Amino acid sequence: MTEVLAAPGPVGAPPDRDVLLEVRSLRTYFKVLDGIVPAVDDISFSLKRGQTLGIVGESGSGKSVTALTIMRLLDIPPASIGDGSEVWFDGREILSMPLDEMRKIRGNDAAMIFQEPLTSLNPVFTIGDQIAEQVELHLKIKKRAAMDRAIESLQLVGIPSPERRVKQYPHEMSGGMRQRVMIAMALSCEPKLLIADEPTTALDVTIQAQILELLKSIQQRTGSALLLITHDLGVVAEMVDNVIVMYTGQIVEQGTVHEVLLEPRDPYTMGLLESIPSVEKRGGRLSAIKGVVPSPFNLPPACRFEPRCPYAWDRCRTVPPDLNRVGSGGHLARCHLHTSEGAGRLPDALQRHRTALNLGRTLPTGGH
Amino acid sequence: MTKYVIRRLLQAIPVVIGITIVTYALMLAAPGGPAQKFANNPRMTPAAKEKFLKAWGLREPIPVQYGRWMGLLNPDEDGIAAFLGPSGWPNFLPTGISGADNGILHGDFGYSIDSGEPVGSRIARAALPTVILAGFALFFWLLIAILMGVFAAIKRYSFFDQAATVFAYVGFAMPTFWLGLMLIFLFGVNLKWLPVSGMTETRLSPPFGSDAYWTYFGTTPLTALQDIGKHLILPVVTLVVVNIAGDSRFVRASMLETLGQDYVRTAKAKGLPNRVVYFRHALRNALLPVVTNIGLEIPFLFTGAIVTESIFSWPGIGKLTIDGIRNFDYTILMGVLMITSTIVVMANLLADIAYAFVDPRIKY
Numbered sequence: 117m118t119e120v121l122a123a124p125g126p127v128g129a130p131p132d133r134d135v136l137l138e139v140r141s142l143r144t145y146f147k148v149l150d151g152i153v154p155a156v157d158d159i160s161f162s163l164k165r166g167q168t169l170g171i172v173g174e175s176g177s178g179k180s181v182t183a184l185t186i187m188r189l190l191d192i193p194p195a196s197i198g199d200g201s202e203v204w205f206d207g208r209e210i211l212s213m214p215l216d217e218m219r220k221i222r223g224n225d226a227a228m229i230f231q232e233p234l235t236s237l238n239p240v241f242t243i244g245d246q247i248a249e250q251v252e253l254h255l256k257i258k259k260r261a262a263m264d265r266a267i268e269s270l271q272l273v274g275i276p277s278p279e280r281r282v283k284q285y286p287h288e289m290s291g292g293m294r295q296r297v298m299i300a301m302a303l304s305c306e307p308k309l310l311i312a313d314e315p316t317t318a319l320d321v322t323i324q325a326q327i328l329e330l331l332k333s334i335q336q337r338t339g340s341a342l343l344l345i346t347h348d349l350g351v352v353a354e355m356v357d358n359v360i361v362m363y364t365g366q367i368v369e370q371g372t373v374h375e376v377l378l379e380p381r382d383p384y385t386m387g388l389l390e391s392i393p394s395v396e397k398r399g400g401r402l403s404a405i406k407g408v409v410p411s412p413f414n415l416p417p418a419c420r421f422e423p424r425c426p427y428a429w430d431r432c433r434t435v436p437p438d439l440n441r442v443g444s445g446g447h448l449a450r451c452h453l454h455t456s457e458g459a460g461r462l463p464d465a466l467q468r469h470r471t472a473l474n475l476g477r478t479l480p481t482g483g484h
Numbered sequence: 485m486t487k488y489v490i491r492r493l494l495q496a497i498p499v500v501i502g503i504t505i506v507t508y509a510l511m512l513a514a515p516g517g518p519a520q521k522f523a524n525n526p527r528m529t530p531a532a533k534e535k536f537l538k539a540w541g542l543r544e545p546i547p548v549q550y551g552r553w554m555g556l557l558n559p560d561e562d563g564i565a566a567f568l569g570p571s572g573w574p575n576f577l578p579t580g581i582s583g584a585d586n587g588i589l590h591g592d593f594g595y596s597i598d599s600g601e602p603v604g605s606r607i608a609r610a611a612l613p614t615v616i617l618a619g620f621a622l623f624f625w626l627l628i629a630i631l632m633g634v635f636a637a638i639k640r641y642s643f644f645d646q647a648a649t650v651f652a653y654v655g656f657a658m659p660t661f662w663l664g665l666m667l668i669f670l671f672g673v674n675l676k677w678l679p680v681s682g683m684t685e686t687r688l689s690p691p692f693g694s695d696a697y698w699t700y701f702g703t704t705p706l707t708a709l710q711d712i713g714k715h716l717i718l719p720v721v722t723l724v725v726v727n728i729a730g731d732s733r734f735v736r737a738s739m740l741e742t743l744g745q746d747y748v749r750t751a752k753a754k755g756l757p758n759r760v761v762y763f764r765h766a767l768r769n770a771l772l773p774v775v776t777n778i779g780l781e782i783p784f785l786f787t788g789a790i791v792t793e794s795i796f797s798w799p800g801i802g803k804l805t806i807d808g809i810r811n812f813d814y815t816i817l818m819g820v821l822m823i824t825s826t827i828v829v830m831a832n833l834l835a836d837i838a839y840a841f842v843d844p845r846i847k848y
């Protein structure tokens with residue numbers, strides 16, 4: 117359980133003041149029996165104060181590892197962080213920071229909510245103890261005052277009769293309630309950044325909607341930035357300003373929520389959107405992305421989506437695609453269709469995507 | 485909770501009775517008997533031997549012997565009449581009604597066949613040395629095992645973890661009698677740092693437990709305690725080394741499992757220092773299963789360690805048991821077994837109750 121972090125070398129200049137979180141060429145590896153797996157492979161993005169960013173991907177895409185790396189919650193080893201990786205938070209580089217310094221940020225300026233509300237709370241302590249403990253530590257106030265603060269935060273997340281609830285143990289609450297407690301705990305020290313890793317995946321659909329609504333309203337009220345990690349494009353559509361789509365540890369598409377969800381330009385994102393059931397597609401067959409996510413030990417040599425891509429051609433098997441600028445703003449897609457070599461194929465691909473969305477027909481795949 | 489405890493106590497009664505029946509039957513079915521000690525005594529005639537057996541009731545059928553020992557039967561009567569006590573009421577009823585005073589049911593453990601001493605006072609005399617030895621041993625081995633297990637888990641695969649693993653397995657594999665003898669040989673015989681055996685220096689003090697001893701203890705308590713302390717070291721070390729293995733491995737496994745739990749990650753994400761994450765959030769949970777284990781080890785305080793006590797001639801229950809077996813001292817053995825099995829059953833219950841206190845999720 118060592119938490120020694122090899123300092124990732126000299127760091128660059130801090131980002132602008134209004135940028136709360138900036139991740140620069142982040143690489144995270146895992147040492148496993150068979151070798152070293154790159155879980156996060158050269159990721160860069162930034163999040164302005166008070167803004168919201170969604171990271172979308174299937175399991176194994178590296179989205180959770182990205183969050184855990186930012187919070188420095190990975191055990192090192194087996195994890196390791198690549199040279200040149202930088203994470204700037206609130207004007208400071210946090211990967212090279214001593215862990216004691218990092219602990220002052222965790223739970224205080226940067227808080228995290230996890231996927232499993234049922235197991236994320238300690239079963240042998242009361243809810244109140246668990247929240248107050250954090251408040252006491254960071255705000256340096258007395259136990260009594262911390263407990264009052266805990267009651268306030270429970271009230272903030274809409275838990276009825278919080279004075280009574282603080283004395284309860286986690287097992288006396290439902291999953292939805294426990295996730296509210298987790299949110300209350302995360303918000304108790306008024307963080308500048310809230311990282312939510314699949315906050316609703318383990319909950320019922322109706323509870324999911326309530327929790328998302330709660331997160332959104334609190335984020336707007338407190339003005340904290342939100343990094344939302346999810347596999348659910350629907351959640352992203354409702355919650356965030358900007359979106360990053362990850363596949364096998366890389367960013368494959370990045371842009372505003374409007375750009376990515378309504379005008380996707382990477383075949384992987386297109387595929388994800390095509391596989392969402394919707395009212396318009398009633399009667400048609402749902403298309404799913406064919407094949408499976410490749411094993412991290414056996415990644416395709418060039419474009420990692422190539423074996424599953426309906427638009428792939430020779431170049432995709434030899435040259436790894438860069439993140440190419442699409443359109444005028446910050447919309448990026450990792451695909452050769454957006455280079456001069458692929459420009460000719462782009463209109464056809466977009467047409468096929470539109471057809472798939474409208475008619476929901478599985479299309480014959482080309483390029484093989 | 486109260487209902488649960490009462491139900492468990494009631495359930496315990498048939499269990500203890502069952503244990504006494506089985507052990508009584510097995511013991512008496514074993515070849516040999518109390519008369520064997522006369523085998524090499526040329527002055528013991530067969531007639532005298534027969535008289536000895538008759539006097540102790542050892543010629544009766546096993547069920548009758550058991551019934552008398554238990555207090556179901558009146559030893560002064562034969563046949564059906566034996567079921568009635570001196571006052572004419574059934575013999576198993578309390579003394580005030582039945583007039584009977586024999587057997588476990590009336591609090592009478594009988595007399596040692598070997599020495600003639602009342603079993604109750606013989607066991608009471610052996611209990612204190614065992615509580616002293618087992619208490620120290622249990623305290624140290626639990627303390628060391630928990631610390632070792634916790635640190636081995638926190639620093640998994642470190643040098644300390646591997647050293648602890650090796651130590652645990654060596655200790656586990658080492659026979660108690662061998663380790664005890666080696667310690668005696670090294671520290672008692674060769675280096676002469678510590679006494680070889682016993683609980684007190686017999687040349688300086690009266691035998692432990694006798695009235696004379698307590699008078700001696702009253703006049704020079706410090707010397708007496710020091711003397712016992714010196715005699716304690718080797719047997720305690722033996723017990724600790726041999727018993728650390730199981731518990732430390734258990735704590736390590738439990739702690740490792742706990743460290744992988746989501747709530748430990750939550751605790752880290754809250755910015756808590758490692759000390760708090762490990763010793764408040766993780767350890768509290770990791771020790772839950774250990775509580776049960778400790779509950780099961782508590783009877784050891786009374787039953788004692790048969791092998792260790794014998795090797796170091798420690799005058800406790802373990803040695804009393806071994807001597808009882810050697811002499812076919814049925815009454816002593818049954819007395820020890822009776823008390824031991826009751827304590828084991830009670831300790832189990834206690835462990836379950838303790839569990840409900842440390843784990844808020846458990847409700848009975």
Ligand code: SF4
Binds near residue numbers: 432453
């Ligand atoms: S680079 Fe080629 S294979 Fe990769 S996504 Fe684009 S078209 Fe598909």
